[in-house]
Amino acid sequence: MEHMTAPAPAPASRRVLLAAPRGYCAGVDRAVIAVEKALEQYGAPVYVRHEIVHNKYVVQTLEKKGAIFVERTEEVPEGNIVMFSAHGVAPVVHEEAARGKLATIDATCPLVTKVHKEAIRYANEDFDILLIGHEGHEEVIGTSGEAPDHITIVDGPHDVEKVTVRDESKVVWLSQTTLSVDETMETVDALKTKFPLLVSPPSDDICYATSNRQAAVKVMGADSDLVIVVGSKNSSNSIRLVEVAKDAGAKAAYLVDFASEIDEAWLEGVTTVGLTSGASVPEVLVEEVLEWLAARGYADVEIVKTAEESITFSLPKELRRDLRSEAAELVADK
DSSP states (O other): OOOOOOOOOOOOOOEEEEEESOSOOHHHHHHHHHHHHHHHHHOSOEEEESOSSSOHHHHHHHHHHTEEEESSGGGSOTTSEEEEOTTOOOHHHHHHHHHTTOEEEEOOOHHHHHHHHHHHHHHHTTOEEEEESOTTOHHHHHHHTTSTTTEEEEOSGGGGGGOOOSOTTSEEEEEOTTSOHHHHHHHHHHHHHHOTTOBOOSSOOSOHHHHHHHHHHHHHHHTOSEEEEEOOTTOHHHHHHHHHHHHHTOSEEEEESSGGGOOGGGGTTOSEEEEEEOTTOOHHHHHHHHHHHHTTTOOEEEEEEOOOOOOOOOOOGGGGSOHHHHHHHHHHTO
16 A cells, blocks of 8 residues: 655744734823924924833834924923923922923823822832832922932832831822733732732722733733834833733743834744833734735734723813913013
């Protein structure tokens, strides 16, 4: 009887697992629209102190419309309008704007404002505040500035050992809104071991969007050979998504601003690609990655949905005023 050769197994089909939710959160959407509305109402230029959100594409797009991004308030010529970014600013920045005769629009995310208010409240009650967050991040700088004499920054579990407080019965922890949920709780657990009477904030400081995006990546990453996170290198929440994907079991995970940054070598031996985007990333950039992947055989797209999001925030109230006239009056009052 003639020996029959078994047919070779069919190659596994290539697919993309697309995380949901992903991309813009309510705070980012509000901030970006605020810049666009300010340009429409008042005309260019509108100055923005620091990047309105941490995304290269968004910043470049707004610059083309007439926004001017600066790092220091002093860079804005007097009599102009300056907007504060979604990350929030310290009280000293508002004082700088007043000295510079500037009309201001505060586009701070309301969830960041909540943390600022918590810091003020606990400082007024003379607590030592342990702020879990990344040293040098704009949001941490802004929150710390609300009560610099009461706040100690704790940059992860490795920082806990060196933390000292005045009174172990009056210690509270707060956090940056864009951290890894798991690492933050690891830090909190370490702090509670050291300070058993540590007080927790009334509600979780890590924003709903950060938590939701990380939860989706945990599910998606567990089934992915490769995870691509669309986001900028200075975006804390995007960087955390890469870390979460790896922790969830993805063999590899990379952060890219644009589809053109993807290295085709990453696809070698890859059957399943997970795809998500940070909270400051417009959907158009995700669509470009999907097109790039489809052109290379990854046309089958499955949605991995773990939460519904319906939160929206109203635009900054300053947009209802004639800020150009206000700025002119500030200069005239010199």
